[in-house]
Amino acid sequence: MIRLPGADGTLRAYEPRTEPLAFTAGGPLVSRTVLAAAHVVADPYADTTPDTPAAVDWDATLAFRRHLWSHGLGVAEAMDTAQRGMGLDWAGAAELIRRSAAEARAVGGRIACGVGTDQLTGTAGLPAVRAAYEEQLAVVEEAGAQAVVMASRALAATARGPEDYAEVYGQVLRQAADPVVLHWLGPMFDPALEGYWGSADLDAATETFLELIAAHPDKVDGIKVSLLDARREVELRRRLPDGVRCYTGDDFHYPELIAGEEPSAGGRFSHALLGVFDPLGPLAAEAVRVLDTGDTDGFRTLLDPTVELSRHLFRAPTRFYKTGVVLLAWLAGHQDHFAMIGGLQSARSLPHLARAYELADGLGLFPDPLLAESRLRSLLDVYGVPR
Template identity: 85%
Template sequence: MIALPLPGGGTRAYTPRTEPLALTGAGPLVSRTVFSAAHVVADPYADTTPDGPAALDWDATLAFRRHLWSHGLGVAEAMDTAQRGMGLDWAGAAELIRRSAAEAKAVGGPIACGVGTDQLTGPATLTEIHAAYEEQLAVVEESGAQAILMASRALAATATGPEDYLEVYGQLLRQAAEPVILHWLGPMFDPALAGYWGSADLDAATEVFLEVIAAHPDKVDGIKVSLLDAGREVALRRRLPDGVRCYTGDDFHYPELIAGDTHGFSHALLGIFDPLGPLAAEAVRVLDTGDTAGFRAALDPTVELSRHLFETPTRFYKTGVVFLAWLAGHQEHFTMAGGLQSARSLPHLAQAYELADGLGLFPDPARAESRMRSLLTVYGVAQ
């Protein structure tokens, strides 16, 4: 038994499970392309400050990516899950891209990397925004990874209307060496991206987004949609040109979106597939056999944990992701770049532990319980 704190005070008794979830499969995923947006492991011994450059534990960071590849998943690198713009600056992201891409080549693992404009620190012109995107695109292409064109805070702040988005993205797509993934990240993940594509009206923004794709279908491998609106994603993917994929970024509705309907389905590029990696891969292998019901039976129970980790303010979901990685033994500490381990409350973390343990996500439940107890002790929760 372990005493877990309640949000209003006091504790509740919880009995952890003694065995992890039994997983049987291994090997590549066939029916869906699935990327896990991976977190980074901070260096706990570095003398850093919350607003200074991140210091990473490279061995542990790369080891976690090998863990994901070993289960047949792709790695979406240097995305918001890696604290891009929330502790990880462009210099750190560029190094992360180079190291992870080299590791991907060594093990034969799929990788796609985020391209943004976060080296810009103040007001910028459209020309400067394009140049920033161009610099980052060059780093990703030189590494041999696929590029993900991320939404830009600078562009959101500078653009005066849809035509500015069409101009910037049109230039980038024309010069991209290989087809890219376009990323539409909603303001629930980053408030600075409100009104992206030139309008706060999502219907109007969708038309601009589709116009960008329609003008360059040969340069768009797919789109990653993170709006937490399943109906909007389904409607959008039905309007995509032939050959352009939809990668769901919806951490609330991913089982139904990946399973699909009679008109199609979504592939996946998800932050929740960081802690769910092995289980998610197992579920997709079931789907590979044509067993949609079995896929949903495996993945549907994980939604409660995902909704908890991504509850408002959604952008702090990274804290829960890293917390679960620590409990699972993928890193030896619960420290994050920028001190972001403090961004969620103890009751929130306790519920995350209980939900993850109930799913059998911890390879060593006893170790996870011991680490949870150590955290509770630091917070003064008597056991």
Template identity: 80%
Template sequence: MTIRLPGADGALRTYEPRTEPLAVTPGTPFTSRTVFSAAHVVADPFADVSPDSPAAVDWDATLAFRRHLWSHGLGVAEAMDTAQRGMGLDWAGAAELIRRSAAEARAVGGRIACGVGTDQIASGSLAEVRAAYEEQLALVEESGAQAILMASRALAAAASGPEDYLEVYGHLLRQAAEPVVLHWLGPMFDPALEGYWGSADLDAATDTFLDVIAAHPDKVDGIKVSLLDAQREIDIRRRLPKGVRCYTGDDFNYPELIAGDEQGFSHALLGIFDPLGPLAAQAVRALDTGDVQGFRDLLDPTVGLSRHLFQTPTRFYKTGVVFLAWLAGHQTHFTMVGGLQSARSLPHFATAYELADGLGLFPDPKLAEERMKTLLSVYGVNQ
């Protein structure tokens, strides 16, 4: 069987889908790296909502996807950017997601870390930003999850310089009951975070970021760097205090960063590991045995798909992630909170399908083909 797919030039091309998926099996947690997948949320397709309405979430399907990730040994990074935090999922929805996912993690023995931000306020003074962070930190800690201190749009707007970041983060780290992960999310993921850490100069921003960690090394489990700049991540990684981990958030260069070099390596907290979960798990298990080449052989071919999903505007990568979850059978529909399913073009979806199919990511290639043809028919492409 073949399928006709549109290219970027608008012309149709013929593609022959594969008939068998990649053979992967669930397994235990990893020994050589700590690996989190930032997980998406599944919308309720029957909710009568508009793009401006609070998110309507299909909780059963959302939690089932997290069980899928845990079954392969991955940790779940919850209520993060991949879950459309600040792009369809408001704080009320995120709080419910944290409560439910943390309870599910306890029930199945899965590892979970949850995003702590300030999205219950649009803007405010530094005191109001601190209070917003504190409210969310308390909820995450009460749920029993590890906290990930996310970058804050409100703090970016309120801060007048590096000293304000040092004060706010220092205050939060002193309050944290357990070591947290600090997340530096670049403006390619959220334009409102331009100049984070008090400077648009990345060298100066890096110095402030590291100053925060150096002042409280016992309260920082690790950092997540999402700047899509491999060398900068390596440079930061080499300057971290002993015992503080680097979790790569670089969806362009993750194989080389996780594999590491003679001076160290990165762990992982990645949105691309949502669609790549089983394959990524198999690759890390090769690394657990010391087989670096086997790890690279499995993971290097996935970079093309990741770079496609995360192409500019990068913040809309969530659309491709949910699209692939639908094709893979993890949800029954292609609907997203905030109507974000409309954020990418049909040629973009067609290329994502072809790349994912080529990697063997679909457990049922026939189902994926049928769903792709259904989407194509909506756009007027008859097979």
């Protein structure tokens, strides 16, 4: 029995499970393309501060990606889960891209990497934004990875309207050697992206987004939608041109969006590019393997119970979900410490972290439940929680 602190300041007794769920490694998934946005592991011994470049434990970071690939998942690299714009600067992201892409080639894993403009500082005009996108696109393409064109804080701050988005993205798409994934990240993940695509009206923003895709259908493999609005995602994917895929980034509604519509309703579905599939990797892969057999009910039976954990990790302020993700990686034995670049391990409260442990343990996510319990006890000791 372990005593966990609750949000009301009281302690509650919890009996950890003794056996994990069993998940086996396997080859690529068939019915859906599934990418897990992976976190980075900090170097806990580096003498850094939040204002200095991130120090990454490369061995542990790459080992975690091999863990995801071993279960048939793809890796979405250098995305917001990797703390882009929240501790990891462009120089660190570029090194992460090169190292992970090389590792992907070595093991035959799928990888897609984020292309942004985070090397810019201060106010930047549209030419600078275009040049920043093009610089990062070149790094990703030279590494042999697929590009995910991320939303740009610099563009959001500079653009005067939808036409500026069309100009910048059009230039980037024309430069791309291969089809890219366009990423629409909502302000719940990054408040600086409020009004993206030139309007705070999501209906108007959607029209701009669709017009861009329609103008460059041969350069768009798919779109990643991270708005936490299942209805809007369903409506958007119905309007995509043939051959353009929807990758859900909705960490609140992913089971239903991946499962898709009934054939009578069109049979459309979403692929996945999700931060929550970092901690859920083996279970998520197992669920999609069930879906590969045509068993939608079995898929939902496995994946639906994980939504409570995901909604907890991604609760407002959503952008701090990375703290819970790294906590679970530590408890699961994927890294030896609970330290994050930029000191972000302090971004969530102890009751929040305790509840994340409880939900994950209930799902059987920890390969060694005793190790997870022991590590959580050590964290509770630091906070002075009585045993």
